[in-house]
Amino acid sequence: MNKQLTFLTSVMLMSCLMAATPPPGKLAKPLPQPSVSQPNAIRPDPKPPVPKTPFINRQNMNLAVKPGDDFYQYANGEWLKKNLIPASKTSWGSLNVLREKSLDAMKSLLEEATQNTKKGRLYQMVGDFYASGMDSIAIEQKGFDPIKADLARVEQVHSKADVLNEIAYQRTQGNSMLFPFFVDQDSRNVTKYIGQFVQGGTTLPDRDYYLKNDPRSQKVREAYRDYLTKLFGLIGEQPSKASQNADLIMRLETALANAQMARVELRDPIKTYNKLTVADFSKQTPGINWSDLMPKMGIHGQDTVLVQNPAFYRSMDSLLTATSVEDMKTYMRWNLLKNAAPYLSNSFVNQNFAFNKVLSGQKELTPRWQRMSMLIDGSLGDLLGQLYVQQYFKPQAKQRILVLIDNLEASFKEHINALDWMSIDTKKRALTKLTSFKRKIGYPDKWKNYDGVTIRRDDFYGNMKAADKWWYKDNFNRFGKAVDRTEWGMTPPTVNAYYNPVKNEIAFPAAILQFPFFDAEADDAINYGGICAVIGHEMTHGFDDQGRQYDADGTLRDWWTTDDATNFKQRADKVKEQFFGFKVLDSLKVNGQLTLGENLADLGGLAIAYDAFKKTKQGQGKTEIDGFTPDQRFFLSWAQVWRRNILPETQAQQILVDPHAPTQYRCNGPLSNIDAWYKAFNVQPGQTMYKAPDQRIKVW
Structure with missing residues (x-):
């Protein structure tokens, strides 16, 4: 997951291209190169050069x-027939081939780094992070221990003020609950950074999955409810209680989805530019005093913010007012669970994948080494990028x-x-x-x-959270710069x-x-x-x-x-x-x-x-x-x-x-x-x- 919070209009080289790091310099110590010969070894006869595949094959x-009937098929038809989608992928094309090549390169670099962690901080950080993520036995033994402390914190919530304070705290830890917030350029004053509140609070990829009643949307909602129930069960909830929790989350997230703008509306930079003073923002959300809450997220001295969709925040405030503290605690526990599930023991990972199978159709889980490579690229991308x-x-x-x-x-x-x-x-x-x-x-x-x-070889989840917290701090340190x-x-x-x-x-x-x-x-x-x-x-x-x-x-x-x-x-x-x-x-x-x-x-x-x-x-x-x-x-x-x-x-x-x-x-x-x-x-x-x-x- 890439932590960088920038407004990107990407060219789709898809699964994400187009969803979404020296002049050339050298590291102090170059990577060791594989040996091509050894003393006294018999050198084999050189092989004839392999003919290069034509650029247009x-x-x-x-x-x-005919090109004029379907140029895409004319140019690619046989390739499409011969290149079926691998079981661990949701698509397969030119861009996927390049991504596989990039992942193979990252794997090689990361495996090399795991053997050379004493060569310096760069190697130690990416090498130990990768080693910790590949240690499936240690991850399995820990179960959901890595999130028990956060779940215990939620149990100490006793009031609406506590709810908001815990959401603010979790934001500083890299967990975004209910209302996403980040710092980026003010698009009407681009020499300045400004805090930006955007709509959120839901799990499914788009609001329409909650609101439409076509067969696809219904199937996804059914799978999501099943996923909710099973994850709550994995942390010890009785089946009836887990089912009640699932119904609650569905109700809350559907209400939030109803308040969200559609994606087409979000493409309008004028409509989504709403600069408010913090005082005015608080007036629009009587249940939330942003002047009090923002410092608890590490935001000090900011008197204006950008709010992507003020109507969403008004609806969110009403929902908070109408929802009991116990129900909000369930919502917070769900956010902790869903954020952590892909990185915990196999029972959590498998349930996460089972749900995503319904969403995407993917047949097999992405190999661990690829998941870890992508995670480290998103978490410590400028270190891995140097290599x-x-x-x-x-x-x-x-x-x-x-x-x-x-x-x-x-x-x-x-x-x-x-x-x-x-x-x-x-x-x-x-x-x-x-x-x-x-x-x-x-x-x-x-x-x-x-x-x-700090990256430790024996603490995969802790490494991920350390990077999450760094990204949050790095983003908020933009203020005043x-x-x-x-x-x-x-x-x-x-x-x-x-x-x-x-x-x-x-x-x-x-x-x-x-x-x-x-x-x-x-x-x-x-x-x-x-x-x-x-x-x-x-x-x-x-x-x-x-x-x-x-x-x-x-x-x-x-x-x-x-x-x-x-x-x-x-x-x-x-x-x-x-x-x-x-x-x-x-x-x-x-x-x-x-x-x-x-x-x-x-x-x-x-x-x-x-x-x-x-x-x-x-x-x-x-x-x-x-x-x-x-x-x-x-x-x-x-x-x-x-x-x-x-x-x-x-x-x-x-x-x-x-x-x-x-x-x-x-x-x-x-x-x-x-x-x-x-x-x-x-x-x-x-x-x-x-x-x-x-x-x-x-x-x-």
């Missing part, structure tokens, strides 16, 4: 499908990506200048924003050092990328700079259809329906003329309607409003990357490689990035919660609006993806 394509960068990231890749970003920026400038729907004044401001983008490639310029965190614009929102081993509007920055962690996105040996068509389309995607996020509301400094303010904003919305609405028309599962369709920002970024990024490609030597030529023209290779590269098989349960969940469209529509949706794609593959009227020239959507 016909064996992965379904050539029986990853030293071992796996080539410095020249960073320089190459910076050049590609320059090329994409030049292409985007041309696109903006050529717009026939935008005024000169707005164009000038758009160009200023574009040239103000901050670029982050590979890894941070400075690393977090996790001062004060200058905004740190060097801070990253992802770690180097992350296969993802993002645009952050309040910093006006684009970031590409080291792990994404690999094939199929990028390969130093690939022809330009491959890299421009891959990583350059991703770069263009992130740049376009600065000008999508959300990003366009932030200026060059990252400030949330309107810098558009009324006519230009109207012209943009008209074009964006066409993209929205196009994606609303894509049917995914039985009655489920793509939510064109929820996915609008990502779809605009895909369309803009692909168009910008293509025009940048046409300025390269290959793009201006006609030389075929493996039987494909340069333009064909560009679009095939784009398509193979998005190939993925996905379980229907996971797909249904992502339709509700993910701002990215399913990958086949991320591939095909933008292509049907790109004139050059029609020419490259001779797409004709009557073919499924064909759109008349005057119906093709052009925004950026």
Whole structure:
């Protein structure tokens, strides 16, 4: 679990890409390298070089499908047939393959560190953390002992004031109960940090799971109630009491879900920007004196806060008033249980997985070493990231990506200048924003050092909590400090990328700079259809329906003329309607409003990357490689990035919660609006993806 609390608009290289760390320097002591020879050993005959798989492999394509009918299947059909989803995964595609590669790399580094904990603090911390998490016998012997002290604290709660005080205390320990709170930039005053209250208090991935009565939602609720009952049983509750507790949690969380904004509403940065004085906030919630409570969370001297959804907090306050202390104690115990369950003994882990099987369809539990690798990446990511960068990231890749970003920026400038729907004044401001983008490639310029965190080889849960508490303290220590614009929102081993509007920055962690996105040996068509389309995607996020509301400094303010904003919305609405028309599962369709920002970024990024490609030597030529023209290779590269098989349960969940469209529509949706794609593959009227020239959507 990544502890970094930043507002990220990520490009979906999915399970999360697109859900969501020195210039190249060296650690004081490099990792030991495996020996390739020994004295007196007989050196074997050199093996002949293994032919490299072509960047566009016909064996992965379904050539029986016409490109104009379903380009995604044409480019990927055979790969999709041959690459079934592993039992421990919910999807399998290009991005999963890269993630597996990243996890394998982390495993190698962590296992090496466990054998070298005396080489320094970095090795000791990640090595002992990993060793503690892999010690399944010790974890099993402890059962739920690690949370007994917290459960005992809850038993000492006797009043509503005690309830609030305990929630505040648990927040300082890394447990977020009822109301999530963190510190981040004030989007209307981006040089300052401000405390931010957002809606929360529920467990299921989206409010609709509580509120809808379709068969899928009902099935999830039934499984959730069963999960509640069984976890309460595991800590000694009698079956009847555990069942009563489950009913109570369902009632409380359903009431909270009713008060939450829908995900589409949460995409509105104006609607969710509500600055209140602490005194006014307290007036809206008579049962909570925030001036008294905030210092107990370690927040001092702050007289204003941002409240994402004031109506939620008013409803939450009413619910607190109407709920008995004993019932709130049950709610707090549940929060402790659910947060800890994946990290306790097998009985808890297995019940957690049984519930998630219903949510996602995953058949087998993710291997322990992968769970531990991901946990350490989220908890101590800047330590593990240093090892990853030293071992796996080539410095020249960073320089190459910076050049590609320059090329994409030049292409985007041309696109903006050529717009026939935008005024000169707005164009000038758009160009200023574009040239103000901050670029982050590979890894941070400075690393977090996790001062004060003690990691022990014999205390897995304690290690996790020590990291949780450090992240909480690190976040709250932002108060009174200058905004740190060097801070990253992802770690180097992350296969993802993002645009952050309040910093006006684009970031590409080291792990994404690999094939199929990028390969130093690939022809330009491959890299421009891959990583350059991703770069263009992130740049376009600065000008999508959300990003366009932030200026060059990252400030949330309107810098558009009324006519230009109207012209943009008209074009964006066409993209929205196009994606609303894509049917995914039985009655489920793509939510064109929820996915609008990502779809605009895909369309803009692909168009910008293509025009940048046409300025390269290959793009201006006609030389075929493996039987494909340069333009064909560009679009095939784009398509193979998005190939993925996905379980229907996971797909249904992502339709509700993910701002990215399913990958086949991320591939095909933008292509049907790109004139050059029609020419490259001779797409004709009557073919499924064909759109008349005057119906093709052009925004950026």
